[in-house]
Amino acid sequence: MKNNVTMQDIAEQLGVSKVTVSKALNDKEGVSDELKEKIKNMARDMGYRYNVMARSLKVSHSFNIGVIIAERFxxxxxxxxxxxxxxxxxxxxxxxxxxxxxxxxxxxxxxxxLPRIYHERKVDGFIILGQIHKKYIEVLQKIDIPIIFLDFYDDHVGIDAVITDNFYGAYELTNYLVMNGHQQIAYVGNLQATSSIQDRFLGYYKSLLEHRIPLNNDYVINDRDENGKFIDIELPAKLPSAFVCNCDQIAYTIINKLKASGYRVPEDCSVVGFDNDIYATISEPKITTVEVNVEDMTNTVVKYMIEKVKGSDKTYGRVLIKGKIIYRDSVKKINA
Amino acid sequence: MKNNVTMQDIAEQLGVSKVTVSKALNDKEGVSDELKEKIKNMARDMGYRYNVMARSLKVSHSFNIGVIIAERFxxxxxxxxxxxxxxxxxxxxxxxxxxxxxxxxxxxxxxxxLPRIYHERKVDGFIILGQIHKKYIEVLQKIDIPIIFLDFYDDHVGIDAVITDNFYGAYELTNYLVMNGHQQIAYVGNLQATSSIQDRFLGYYKSLLEHRIPLNNDYVINDRDENGKFIDIELPAKLPSAFVCNCDQIAYTIINKLKASGYRVPEDCSVVGFDNDIYATISEPKITTVEVNVEDMTNTVVKYMIEKVKGSDKTYGRVLIKGKIIYRDSVKKINA
DNA sequence: CTGAAAGCGCTTACAG
DNA sequence: CTGAAAGCGCTTACAG
Known part of the structure; x- marks a missing residue:
């Protein structure tokens, strides 16, 4: 079924001009409703398919957005x-x-x-998922199409980023532990490895401060080296009553370690994670954690991107999207 | 940094025609090497970016391939x-x-x-990942751009499909068990649920046939209903010495079930899976399984697609890509 | 409300 | 080896 129907063909069938057809098909002003209807019907009957490439060439918009993910993720x-x-x-x-x-x-x-899709003008903007090298960011900053970071931010001025509110999520989760009577609360994560781990730590710390619980250095536990490579975790000599882990995978590891040492979770020790990924549900017990609000994040970043692509030069800075706590079975209410 | 350099601009700088520039930049015949070099350098210096949309419009090729995945996957x-x-x-x-x-x-x-990208002529062909409704396939068959299935096939004539050799993978894996002394081998999977499960079963069965091991109906065990919903698996009254599972997730489930019943894996019972997904490595012991050869599959499907897009009307039918066995710790050599 | 003209940036014959 | 002309299928002012 070959199909090369153009607006011109429709126009000829109907004895109008292709300009009118274009207006009708794009629901623009200047065509009577009656004619518009007739044109649309004819288009359907003839099996017309719109040719974006022609529009793109004319309006200098590809109607594509590039999404960059570093291979290592x-x-x-x-x-x-x-x-x-x-x-x-x-x-x-x-x-x-x-x-x-x-x-x-x-x-x-x-x-x-830079990606080939940039050199070929195939995209109108870039959304960058996750971390990327500083040097590369600097190159990206110089190009003439808008870019927005998703789930990552850097201190480069003038680049917008939509990120999860790691700080607030860990803060809320720690508050939840305190509300359940916990006072000896450890944090697991290397503070120098990524900014998420750092921000989550600070949220945890804020909760401690608010509840006047002193920060115990023995209770800030390394889980990886600064390059992100996991190391063998050592449980502290005196066990806390709860662990706030920087991610579910680590929470899963901690739980298994506790169980291997003869402790029951959550009866003897509570554990919470972050991310709500597969580790949160394959664990026994299932892990109470924070879920990133993917829909909110993507809606937001797309909205901003399209505004930019359409010519807005508004900047948004760091936009924080709140996560939400998923309550499961890894926390026990204890008597303070 | 606004950038609207066109071939025309380069041509003017150099006092040649844009036709020559086009030929040079596309490495076509009919331009002296010397001029070609000069043009390329000028293009770089002027920050020229090729405009695919213009080419696309001219040659009626978007240089995009649509990849369709059903939401449920x-x-x-x-x-x-x-x-x-x-x-x-x-x-x-x-x-x-x-x-x-x-x-x-x-x-x-x-x-x-059909997807918007089809109606807008934004893609030159479709690669369809995984299963899709029969009716939808019929509609796809009628469109005028090539389609190829990846990891799924159906009995529609004239549609090409690149798929894992499920049959052969399960056959090899079962052979491996037999070579290790196993004779009582069960298969876990609902034969009516998907064609992969069915094909894997048949590979298992071929191995039994070749080794003159009778197929025992008690050793074909249901793991899900026909819609794919997992059910509680019942271990057979008399335990086999090995389980061939239709996927790693089920192998993982079986292992946990065996352990919960007091059996050790693989000492008391061996288990193999399929897919080499996360369940194969979070399991204790880690699961011997078959890995889909993703690179081989994608290379193949892309090669065929591009040939079709370029006008070839060759058909390929069902193209089988062999998987590869990943040996781990869930199989024990026993004395027959 | 309708349409003639120009142009987006390339490529494709074809002629020299 | 080089280039003038036509055209891909739209949209955008602008004129009527």
């Missing part, structure tokens, strides 16, 4: 960013845009090579 | 298809194509609505 089970990407592509679709995924290879990241 | 931890998609987008990129992901919503699938 792409590994086997790190499905968080791909989940984000899926949601992004759904949301973009509702706005008549398409998302084009670009996996940024280590080599290109290092050599500061 | 998109759930939380089903990252297999998104992994495939990532790999696809990398491979497409090396061929100067881009992949545009389209999540097919349940409603659109039911109402037989």
């Amino acid at each position: 792409t590994g086997e089970y790190k499905s968080f960013y791909t989940g984000l990407y899926q949601q992004l592509s759904k949301v973009l679709d509702t706005q008549q845009y398409s998302g084009i995924l670009h996996i940024l290879s280590k080599e290109d990241e290092k050599a500061l090579n | 998109t759930g939380e931890y089903k990252s297999f298809y998104t992994g495939l998609y990532q790999q696809l987008s990398k491979v497409l990129d090396t061929q100067q194509y881009s992949g545009i992901l389209h999540i097919l919503s349940k409603e659109d699938e039911k109402a037989l609505n």
Whole structure:
């Protein structure tokens, strides 16, 4: 079924001009409702398919948004960013845009090579998922199409970022522990590894401060080196009554470690995580954690991106999206 | 940094025509090497960016391939298809194509609505990941751009599909068990649920046949209903010495069930899986399984797609890609 | 409300 | 080896 019907063809069938057809099909002013209806019907009957490329060429808009993910976040089970990407592509679709995924290879990241879709003007803007090298960011800043970071921020001025409120999430979760009678609360995570781990720590710390619980250095526990490589975790000599872990995977590890040492979770010790990923549910008991609000994040970033693409030069700075606590079975109410 | 340099601009700078510039930049015949070099340098110096949309309009090729995944495969931890998609987008990129992901919503699938990217001629072909409703396939068959299925096939004539060799994988894995002395081997999976489960069963069965091991009906065990909903698995009264599971998740479940009943894996009973997904490695012991050859699959499907897009009307039928066995710790060598 | 003209930035024959 | 002309299918002023 070959199909090369153009607006011109429709126009000829109806004895009008292609300008009128264009206006009708785009629901613009200047065509009577009656004619509009007739044109649309004819288009349908003739199996007309709109040609975005022609419009794109004319209006200098591809109606595509590039989505960049660094290859290293792409590994086997790190499905968080791909989940984000899926949601992004759904949301973009509702706005008549398409998302084009670009996996940024280590080599290109290092050599500061921009994606081919940039060089070919195939995208109107870039959404960058997750962390990316500083140098690369600087190159991106210089290009002439808008960029927004998602789930990552850096101190570069003038770049907008939509991120989870890690701080507030950990704060709320720690508050929840305190409300359940916990006073000896440890935090697990290397504060120098990523800014999320750091921010989550600060939220935890704020909760301690508010409740006048002193921060105990023995209760800030390393889980990885500064490059993110997991290390063997050592439980503190005197066990706290609860662990706030910087992610579910670590919470899962801690729980297994506690169980291996003969403790029951949550009867002897409570544990909370962050992310609500698969580790939160394969664990026994299932882990109370914070879930990133993916829909809110993607809706927000797409909204801002499209405004920018349409010419707005408003800046948004760091936009924080609140997560939500998922209550499960890894916390026990105790007597203070 | 506004940038609207066109071939015309380069041509003017150099006092040649834009035709020559076009030929030089595309490495076509008919320009002296010397001039070609000069033009390329000038293009770089002027910060020229190629405009694919103009080429697309002219040659009626978008250089995009649509990738369709049904929404139901998109759930939380089903990252297999998104992994495939990532790999696809990398491979497409090396061929100067881009992949545009389209999540097919349940409603659109039911109402037989084709993706917007089809109606807007934004893609030159479709790769369909995973299963999709029969009716929808029929609609897809009628459109005028090529389609290829990946990791799914159906009995529709004339549609090409690149799929894992489920049959052969299970056959090899069962052979491996037999070689290790196992004779009482059960298969876990509902044969009516999906064609993968069925094909894997048949591979298992072929191995039994070859080794003259009778098929025992008590050793074909249901793990889900026909809609794919998991059910509580019942271990057979007389325990086999090994279980061939249709996927790692079920292998994981079986292992936990065995352990809960006081059996040790693999000392008392061996278990193998399929897929090499996260369940294979979070399990204790880690599971011997079959890994889909993602690179081989994606390379193949992209190669075929691009041939079709370029005008070839060759058909490929069902193309089987062999998986590879990942040996881990869930199988014990026993004395027959 | 309707349409003629120009142009978006390329490529494709074709002629020299 | 080089280039003038036509055209891909739209949209955007502008004129009527």
